[in-house]
Amino acid sequence: xxxxxxxxxxxxxxxxxxxxxxxxxxxxxxxxxxxxxxxxxxxxxxxxxxxxxxxxxxxxxxxxxxxxxxxxxxxxxxxxxxxxxxxxxxxxxxxxxxxxxxxxxxxxxxxxxxxxxxxxxxxxxxxxxxxxxxxxxxxxxxxxxxxxxxxxxxxxxxxxxxxxxxxxxxxxxxxxxxxxxxxxxxxxxxxxxxxxx
Numbered sequence: 001x002x003x004x005x006x007x008x009x010x011x012x013x014x015x016x017x018x019x020x021x022x023x024x025x026x027x028x029x030x031x032x033x034x035x036x037x038x039x040x041x042x043x044x045x046x047x048x049x050x051x052x053x054x055x056x057x058x059x060x061x062x063x064x065x066x067x068x069x070x071x072x073x074x075x076x077x078x079x080x081x082x083x084x085x086x087x088x089x090x091x092x093x094x095x096x097x098x099x100x101x102x103x104x105x106x107x108x109x110x111x112x113x114x115x116x117x118x119x120x121x122x123x124x125x126x127x128x129x130x131x132x133x134x135x136x137x138x139x140x141x142x143x144x145x146x147x148x149x150x151x152x153x154x155x156x157x158x159x160x161x162x163x164x165x166x167x168x169x170x171x172x173x174x175x176x177x178x179x180x181x182x183x184x185x186x187x188x189x190x191x192x193x194x195x196x197x
Contacts, residue, residue, distance in 0.1 A: 001196060004028050004059065006037070006051040006068035011152035016067070018176065019185045023192070028055045028066075044070045044084055044122035045133050052126040062128050065195065067188065071121035071181060073154045075142055078106060086154070096153050100146065104157060107144040117142040117158065119180040123188045125195075132191050136183030151175060 001023055005016055008029040017025050028034075037054045041047040051068035059066065072086025082089035082103065090098040107115070118139045125132040139161045146156040148168025156168030160178055167175055176182055 001192065002026070002061075002064045003192075004031055004055060004064050004066045006055040006066055008034065012069055012181075015176075015179075015181055016069075016185070018172075019182060020189070032058055039070070039084075041070075041084070044072065044120050045124070045135070047084060048122040048124035048133060049126070049131060052124040052131075056126040065192070066126045068124045068126075069121055069181065069184075070124075071119065073103075073117055073119050073142070073158065075103070075107075075115060075117040077110070077112065077115045081106075100154055100157065103142065103154065104144055104146065107142065112144060114141045114143045114159075116140075119154075119158065121180040121184040123181075123184045125188060125191055127195060129195055132188075134184050134187035134191065136180040136185070136187065138178060138180040138183070 003020065003023050003025045005013060005025055005027050007013060008027045013027050037051050039047040039050055041050050047070035048068045051070065052066045056066040072083055074080045074083050086099065088094055090102040118137055121136045123134050141159050142157050143159060146168065147166045148156050150170065150172065151167045156166055158167050159165065160167065163170065
C-alpha cells in the first residue's frame with residue numbers, strides 16, 4: 001500500500017516513516033511538483049483534511065492513499081495559543097526556532113516558569129473509499145527555557161506528564177511511545193488495515 005504524505009516537513013516525514021515502516025511512505029514533493037496549500041481551517045482536523053484533499057486531487061493514481069497531519073501545541077494560560085498557528089506563530093515565514101522563541105518570550109513576559117500545555121495531532125486520510133480523521137494528544141507542561149536538542153518544533157520546552165525532561169532531552173524511542181502523533185498514527189493504522197484491498 002502506497003501512502004503519499006501531504007507534507008515536506010523533514011521532521012514529520014521522518015516520524016511517519018519510522019512509525020509506519022510496513023508501508024511505503026513518500027512526501028508529496030517526491031511524486032508531484034510542490035505547491036502551496038492554504039491552511040485556512042479553524043481546527044486541526046479541518047487543516048489536516050484541507051492538506052490531504054489538495055494532494056489527493058492532484059494525484060494521477062487515485063489508488064494511492066494520502067495522509068496529512070496538522071498538529072501543534074496549546075498552552076492553557078495563553079488561551080490555547082499557538083494552537084493551529086503553531087507552525088507560523090512568529091509569522092508566515094517564521095522558522096521553528098523563531099516560533100519557539102516567541103512562545104518562550106511570552107512565558108517570560110508573564111513571569112511564568114512552567115505551565116500546563118498539550119500537543120494535538122489530527123491525521124487525515126483521503127482515499128477513493130472516503131475520508132477519515134483521527135486525533136492524538138500528549139499532555140504536560142511548557143517551561144521558559146530550552147533544554148535538549150532532540151525532536152523538533154517546541155520539543156525543547158515541553159515536558160510530558162510523568163517525566164522530568166523535555167522532549168528535546170528524551171530519546172527518540174520514548175517520544176515514539178508517548179507522542180501525540182504516535183497516538184494518532186496508532187488509530188490511523190486501524191483505518192489503513194480496514195482499507196486494504
